[in-house]
Amino acid sequence: MDPFSTVIRTASHEQHTEAETSTFMSDLLGGRLGVDAYARYTEQLWFVYRALEEGAAALKDGPVAGPFIQPELLRVAELERDLSHLRGAGWQASATPLPATAAYAARVAECAQEWPGGYVAHHYTRYLGDLSGGQIIRGKAEQTWGFARKGDGVRFYVFEGISNPAAFKRGYRELLDGLGEVVPDELERQRIVDECKRAFALNTGVFRELGEEFPLSA
Numbered sequence: 001m002d003p004f005s006t007v008i009r010t011a012s013h014e015q016h017t018e019a020e021t022s023t024f025m026s027d028l029l030g031g032r033l034g035v036d037a038y039a040r041y042t043e044q045l046w047f048v049y050r051a052l053e054e055g056a057a058a059l060k061d062g063p064v065a066g067p068f069i070q071p072e073l074l075r076v077a078e079l080e081r082d083l084s085h086l087r088g089a090g091w092q093a094s095a096t097p098l099p100a101t102a103a104y105a106a107r108v109a110e111c112a113q114e115w116p117g118g119y120v121a122h123h124y125t126r127y128l129g130d131l132s133g134g135q136i137i138r139g140k141a142e143q144t145w146g147f148a149r150k151g152d153g154v155r156f157y158v159f160e161g162i163s164n165p166a167a168f169k170r171g172y173r174e175l176l177d178g179l180g181e182v183v184p185d186e187l188e189r190q191r192i193v194d195e196c197k198r199a200f201a202l203n204t205g206v207f208r209e210l211g212e213e214f215p216l217s218a
């Protein structure tokens with residue numbers, strides 16, 4: 001039997017490529033979008049991470065999701081700092097979720113309340129991604145819009161409490177592998193994998209709507 005970290009990674013590989021090569025992400029990484037598009041994207045992340053991190057408190061002592069909830073991952077404060085920089089004080093009053101973002105955040109909140117295994121799928125999809133491809137996005141954002149290296153505007157991508165991301169990711173994958181014991185039911189583990197695919201699809205949905213809001217050649 002493959003370790004669960006391999007199962008979940010392999011199962012979501014195709015959708016990872018789809019998210020990575022979405023029009024919005026390609027345009028963002030290609031330096032073709034204005035800083036307003038980046039700000040709007042960051043604002044969408046704020047809604048998603050609020051759901052992820054508000055839901056975490058209730059799960060932190062549980063056997064399934066508890067081990068994944070680690071303070072050095074928390075991102076809401078960083079997103080708020082970035083948004084103050086990008087949008088100015090008072091940004092909160094005008095922040096609105098796109099319909100796809102509202103649906104994504106609602107699903108995260110639902111999992112946080114009712115299904116720790118599903119919450120782990122969402123946790124993995126976002127935080128392990130931020131520790132990986134997120135670093136590529138940070139570099140591009142600094143280069144394209146002139147943010148200070150690891151400074152305001154890109155703090156979301158900077159994990160001050162994680163000095164060795166590769167080691168952290170290894171530890172995280174060990175936690176995923178440990179789910180084999182904590183969640184012995186094969187069918188339940190399959191449901192978690194399916195929820196991970198759903199998490200990727202929810203991200204792609206947000207990119208689609210962002211792409212519609214920021215078309216390149218309208």
Ligand code: HEM
Nearest residue numbers: 009019020025029124125126128129132133134136200203
């Ligand atoms: C253009 C955008 C993206 C780029 C360039 C990118 C790039 C990468 C790279 C290079 C890795 C491998 C790192 C490693 O093996 O340690 C990775 C892993 C990952 N990415 Fe992305 N990614 C992007 C978007 C996304 C999105 C939108 C999501 C989901 C919301 C995501 C979720 C993940 C996850 C969960 C992993 C960990 C896979 C694993 O090892 O289990 N990525 N990404």
